[in-house]
Amino acid sequence: EVQLVESGGGLVQPGGSLRLSCAASGFTVNSNYMNWVRQAPGKGLEWVSVIYSGGSTYYVDSVKGRFTISRDNSKNTVYLQMNSLRVEDTAVYYCARVGSDHEAFDIWGQGTMVTVSS
Amino acid sequence: QSALTQPASVSGSPGQSITISCTGTSSDVGGFNYVSWYQQHPGKAPKLMIYDVNNRPSGVSNRFSGSKSGNTASLTISGLQAEDEADYYCNSYTSSSTWVFGGGTKLTVL
Numbered sequence: 002e003v004q005l006v007e008s009g010g011g012l013v014q015p016g017g018s019l020r021l022s023c024a025a026s027g028f029t030v031n032s033n034y035m036n037w038v039r040q041a042p043g044k045g046l047e048w049v050s051v052i053y054s055g056g057s058t059y060y061v062d063s064v065k066g067r068f069t070i071s072r073d074n075s076k077n078t079v080y081l082q083m084n085s086l087r088v089e090d091t092a093v094y095y096c097a098r099v100g101s102d103h104e105a106f107d108i109w110g111q112g113t114m115v116t117v118s119s
Numbered sequence: 120q121s122a123l124t125q126p127a128s129v130s131g132s133p134g135q136s137i138t139i140s141c142t143g144t145s146s147d148v149g150g151f152n153y154v155s156w157y158q159q160h161p162g163k164a165p166k167l168m169i170y171d172v173n174n175r176p177s178g179v180s181n182r183f184s185g186s187k188s189g190n191t192a193s194l195t196i197s198g199l200q201a202e203d204e205a206d207y208y209c210n211s212y213t214s215s216s217t218w219v220f221g222g223g224t225k226l227t228v229l
Contacts (some may be wrong), residue, residue, distance in 0.1 A: 036218070045206075045222050046165065052219070061120055100170075103170045104155070104158070106209070109166075112164055
């Protein structure tokens with residue numbers, strides 16, 4: 002079964018760090034574009050970051066210099082390292098795959114909640 | 120990286136058709152045939168409904184259709200059903216090699 006399972010969310014103080022994990026099964030993460038998408042409480046979806054199959058990475062402006070996306074092919078897992086966290090980073094973080102024959106997010110994880118608060 | 124523009128809410132009665140618009144720029148919606156639409160029920164992960172402007176993934180009802188003209192894409196739902204009540208988001212690939220979502224539209228089935 003093709004699926005994504007996120008983990009690593011939790012409560013962290015402003016300025017703190019957290020690493021999210023996204024374990025994939027049924028496909029290989031290095032053959033697809035893997036993304037992180039977040040949703041603040043009561044708000045809409047916001048695309049956060051992508052790691053392309055070739056390894057290139059891109060970020061939304063609001064997290065540049067603070068977040069880093071990476072992958073471990075041996076573990077078939079994608080990560081989001083989040084540093085210098087702000088209250089406005091509070092959200093459910095979803096991992097999402099772009100399919101191999103289109104440019105849309107066809108597989109989503111269940112999400113992991115990140116709360117930044119003192 | 121401005122969000123795509125969607126109406127905040129739309130509504131319709133069972134059996135009717137509704138259309139949700141999604142307006143971007145020539146750097147996203149207008150520049151690529153890579154517009155997708157997602158349905159999200161409360162507390163659930165988003166679900167892909169339309170990809171690459173007007174294609175339906177396997178298992179998605181043919182009551183859902185997509186189109187695009189210039190910088191504006193549209194999602195049409197025909198034969199509205201109670202279970203269609205949800206939030207809908209458009210998304211586009213951009214010239215910066217990133218993606219951008221719309222602000223979301225809440226669909227109410229009256």
